[in-house]
Amino acid sequence: MHITYEEERKLVTGILTAADFPAEDAEIIAKVIAHSDFTGVYSHGLSRLTRYMRQIKAGSLNPRPNFRKVLDTGAVMVFDGDNGSGIVSLNRAYDELLPRAKACGIAMATGRHNANIGCGSYYGWRAAADGMVALVCCNTYAFTSPFGGADRLIGTNPIILGVPAGEAYPIVMDISTTFVAMGKIQAAEREGQSIPDTWAKDYDGAPTTDPAKAFSLSPIAAHKGYGLAVMVDVLSTMFSGACFGSDIGLFSKLEKENTGFCLILIDPAKFMPLGDFKAEVDRYAGMMKNGRRAPGVEEIFLPGEIEYRRFEKMKQTGFEVSEALSKELTELSVTLGAIEAGSDFAGLVARFAEET
């Protein structure tokens, strides 16, 4: 069934509150989850909730963490997430870093003991809306190997950039440093399809086309993607004390992720009037978009433009929740005692939509 952006936010807030998250934290996570679904990144949307609940049950995701700042020298800070949601930790780190970046021109926050930060582009959007340039990265559950290696020691390690614009859409890049996510390989396995030999390697470290044999994800561009993933590891873990390599918890065993993040904010207004900066970003975007196009290409997009447009469109049409996911979330809510047994998804959405 279709649900609206506001309905999804209230639904997720309700479910997470029932799962013992403080209301304020639940609202932060709900906003990022709805952002994910409404920009088309379904892997980090409503479909994640069941996994979060399993992690809470296993004791690897702490809904009521003692989030605290462990270092603060002005322009650099370190936060300990106490194995709470990385979404909450990173947003709170952002809250504290923003005035520092405005004061200094550039500032950096890192975090340790966190679970997943959710849909990375959210932080790029947030910075762009605040007139800031953001560089964000985090290490994740280890699913890839060092170049030439076979053990899983490195995560999909995304890199995110957010840049404010004027008339144009903000430039927001959100890329993982592996070709694909493990979910895409599992989907191929379910469909009985083979995978390109660039996507993954088998247990021994050899490229494979059999999704069932895929053990480690291949980095983008061979040694270059490996280098970028190492860069993310360094920025996310070395300054924060977060886990890396074989110290990271195992995804399959629902262990504590214990990963880290790095957030660097730069204030364009320290360099020039913000309007001038945004005008130059607009000019850049126009130059890229108005160039000659390759065969079959109807329009050239800047990084993130497709997601901004999709969000605008989906805010009108709503998000289509699949039958399976509707059922999964309804059952989850019954288990949490958030709604009576026998209820359906429409009832669940209505139940939380009523709340202010």
Next chain:
Amino acid sequence: MHITYEEERKLVTGILTAADFPAEDAEIIAKVIAHSDFTGVYSHGLSRLTRYMRQIKAGSLNPRPNFRKVLDTGAVMVFDGDNGSGIVSLNRAYDELLPRAKACGIAMATGRHNANIGCGSYYGWRAAADGMVALVCCNTYAFTSPFGGADRLIGTNPIILGVPAGEAYPIVMDISTTFVAMGKIQAAEREGQSIPDTWAKDYDGAPTTDPAKAFSLSPIAAHKGYGLAVMVDVLSTMFSGACFGSDIGLFSKLEKENTGFCLILIDPAKFMPLGDFKAEVDRYAGMMKNGRRAPGVEEIFLPGEIEYRRFEKMKQTGFEVSEALSKELTELSVTLGAIEAGSDFAGLVARFAEET
């Protein structure tokens, strides 16, 4: 013939001084050029000197620029290179940024109106030796297109990381955001070989295997490499006022490059004792190196390790300058009046080796 590291530095310093560079600037450039050859990055070594001379003659490279700081708010600075060597500009920016990064924990310098910064890994080495983490990038002559586009609007836009280590080699990543450099395609053309269809696109923006038809370089990993190249453009040009897109000079016409750079330095010692940081980098390197290896792989390397080892080895063996390059540099030196007509390369090397 073989020349030693010291001989190469003196040779380049001598040639550049003869070409009107101030001695101090010539020494900086010579160090980066020798670094390039002695780490095996021959494309940015001695082979570049002839191009520099042509650029000077064309008025697009200024050997005696009025390098100046145009913005300084403490943690962020902007430099104008007056179209001098980007190598000199970036090194001088580094000199000024280092104490700021040590004071603030993180600091950022950008530059405009610069020519090429030379071998990127040099700056990673420099930071690592200073116990600093460096993120460096620059935009370059435009040889690639936005994703889906056909015009040349984006450079090979390298990303460089430098990380200090203890017992291990420092981690230094230096990657371009295109599959290959144009030089590699021109080499294939000279050899009459075809190129993989992932390397470049023709004038219309379609992939090509014919090096003669290669017009724009393909980014690594499709839209992901495009996103990274845009990130480099934003960091290098938007804060500095450097040129981007179609405003960049044309390589083929020896026009002023007018590109920019971004240097971010982070001080690990603001986060923890430097020794502790280095020990963690060592532990990380060990974890990566000691994992299982893929078939046929004898050793796993950290980014930059191969170049550190090659430098150590080549400092012993010297660098083999080809017949063609020896002749080219000798003729160049005669033209500059640095040595008499009829001299050979050995005489040229000896001429400058004598100087202190």
